[in-house]
Amino acid sequence: MGAVSTRAQPEHTRWASTVPERIGPLSTVQNGLQLAWRSVLKIKANPEEVFGLMLQPVMFVTLFVFVFGQAMMGDWQSYRDFLMPGIIAQSVIFATLGTGFSLSQDVEKGIFDRFRSLPIARSAPLTGAILGDLVRYTITVVMVLLVGLLIGFRPEGGVAGVVVAAALVLLFAFALCWMSAFVGMIVRTPMAVQAFGMILMFPLTFSSSAFVSPDDMPGWLRVVAANNPVTHVVDAMRGLMLDTGGVAGSVLWTVVWAAIITAVFFPLAVWAYRRRT
Structure with a gap:
């Protein structure tokens, strides 16, 4: 009878046959980094996005310091x-909403339909998007620090203290990105992602020690x-x-919370991604 030609197979079947049944951890990491580069290139293609990342910190610092400081x-x-x-912390945490928004877009x-046909790990598109977004958050951290320095902020912890503090908030943002990705996969439209994200992020940031010492809050709060x-x-x-x-205690709790949030929302985000795509 002879072998059946792949030319006679349906197109989606030929695509599926190129995707390995199992992809090892090293290949998964490589796939994620490749798609992270794609996410970084999107920043270059949309310079107005970087402009927004630069203006928002200026607005927040100016309003909070000079309006509420006295x-x-x-x-x-x-x-x-x-x-x-x-x-x-607030600027970076709010920026994580962009992960879910971009994924929903x-x-x-239909971009994820093409990803499904490629021989890559199923989690790679999500991992790549989040790693690429970390570049955006780094820009946000640098901009807030520059504005702070311009108005007289001088961190006594020096360069080492600033770098470790930035690393901690980026680690926490990486964890929150999985929550944002999960929301982006279960909510139908990008605008709905922003709405639900704000409902989550506003209480998280404003009921913290970011703007007011907890000692000055009511007992229950x-x-x-x-x-x-x-x-x-x-x-x-x-x-x-x-x-x-x-x-030491706060650093440890930050790492623990980042691990917990990632452990909960990483599998949920991958599950929602597979379900939706």
């Missing part, structure tokens, strides 16, 4: 030093703030950047 601590300089780590455009993962992130960053010491 009322919060009596002088804006003291509030500036207290606020800078919180503003960095890619699904609508003080308990919430003390157990808020963002509080641990901000307290660790504040201790490292201002060199106030006693940050």
Whole structure:
């Protein structure tokens, strides 16, 4: 009878036959890095996105320091030093909403249909998008710091303290990206992703120590703030950047929370991605 020609097979069957049944960890990492580069190139193709990442920190720092500083601590300089780590954390955490938004857009455009036909790990498109977004968050951190330096912020922790603080908030952002990706995969439209994301992120940031000390909050809210993962992130960053010491507990809790959030939402995001695509 002879072998059946692949030319006679349906196109989707030929695609499926090129995809390995199992892809090893090393190949999975390579696939993720390749798609991360694709995500970084999207920044180059959309310079207005970088412009937005630069303007938002300027707006937040200016408004919070000069509008609320006098009322919060009596002088804006003291509030500036207290606020800078919180503003960095808030700016990066809010930026993680872009992960779910972009993924939802890619699904609508049919880009993930092509990814399914490629011999890559199923989690690679999500991992690549998130790793690429970490570049955006790094830009955000740098911009907030530059604005802070321009208005007189001088981190007593030096370069080492700033670098470790930035690494901590980026680690936490990496974990939150999986939550954002999960939302982006289960919500139907990009605009709905933003709406649901704001509902999640606003309480998470504003009920923390980012803008006000928990000691100045009502009793019930003080308990919430003390157990808020963002509080641990901000307290660790504040201790490292201002060199106030006693940050070991906050650093440990930040790492633990990042591990927990990733462990919960990484499989959920991959499951939702497979289900939707």
